[in-house]
Amino acid sequence: MTIRVLVADDEPMIRHGVRAVLHTAGDLDVVAEAADGREAVELALRHRPDVAVLDVRMPRVGGIEALESLRRAAPATGVVMLTTFGEDDYILRALSGGAAGFLVKSGPPEELVAGVRAVAGGAAYLSPAVAARVVAHLAATGAGDGAGRRAAARERVAALTAREREVLAHLGAGLSNGQIARRLRVVEGTVKAHVSSILARLGVDNRAAAAVVAHEAGVTAPARPDEP
Numbered sequence: 001m002t003i004r005v006l007v008a009d010d011e012p013m014i015r016h017g018v019r020a021v022l023h024t025a026g027d028l029d030v031v032a033e034a035a036d037g038r039e040a041v042e043l044a045l046r047h048r049p050d051v052a053v054l055d056v057r058m059p060r061v062g063g064i065e066a067l068e069s070l071r072r073a074a075p076a077t078g079v080v081m082l083t084t085f086g087e088d089d090y091i092l093r094a095l096s097g098g099a100a101g102f103l104v105k106s107g108p109p110e111e112l113v114a115g116v117r118a119v120a121g122g123a124a125y126l127s128p129a130v131a132a133r134v135v136a137h138l139a140a141t142g143a144g145d146g147a148g149r150r151a152a153a154r155e156r157v158a159a160l161t162a163r164e165r166e167v168l169a170h171l172g173a174g175l176s177n178g179q180i181a182r183r184l185r186v187v188e189g190t191v192k193a194h195v196s197s198i199l200a201r202l203g204v205d206n207r208a209a210a211a212v213v214a215h216e217a218g219v220t221a222p223a224r225p226d227e228p
Helices: 012-025 037-047 063-073 088-097 109-120 128-141 146-158 162-172 177-184 188-202 207-217
Strands: 003-008 028-034 051-055 078-083 101-104
Touching: 003 012, 003 037, 003 109, 012 028, 012 109, 028 037, 028 109, 037 051, 037 063, 051 063, 051 109, 063 078, 063 088, 078 088, 078 109, 088 101, 088 207, 101 109, 101 128, 146 188, 146 207, 162 177, 162 188, 162 207, 177 188, 188 207
Parallel strands: 003 028, 003 051, 051 078, 078 101
Antiparallel strands: none
């Protein structure tokens, strides 16, 4: 199945590069390109892409504002945010706003492909660089030191059932519900129910936020790159 993608960035060269990388994957089709967040929302409503790849900072309407509009107007479109180093505050705002993927522009091309596929499949995707920066930022700005935050995350995770912790580990590795179901040899509906319970028990709004907790608690599991 072809995954339909919208790309929004104010730099034509970046848009061209993203399109070229996604084209090489074979199953990813860029159906629209936008130069700012307002145009991105308009094109998303017109083309209904499976995934929107948004630059965090764009003129007129930036990626964060576009994300908020898309979550209201086109909730079926998953959102991947493109960031550069030094934009940790933007990343945290996007996390709380419902973005499902976070990628660094300077990251390897295969991360972009993996991130778009993961989000299209209903999973969260944090590039390793972004995950490390988010956890470090939370440790620096939250109550207590980094060790304290890790301990708090482990305490939150300890409240989960053994199966929920197992699901969280795979969720933190960026797997979709279907992939987790195959790993655990259960039906996908069971995984979906576990994910909903995990979000409620951890007190987070989305899978990406749960993935951050998983990284903080050290319960992530390695993803298998050969899995669909």
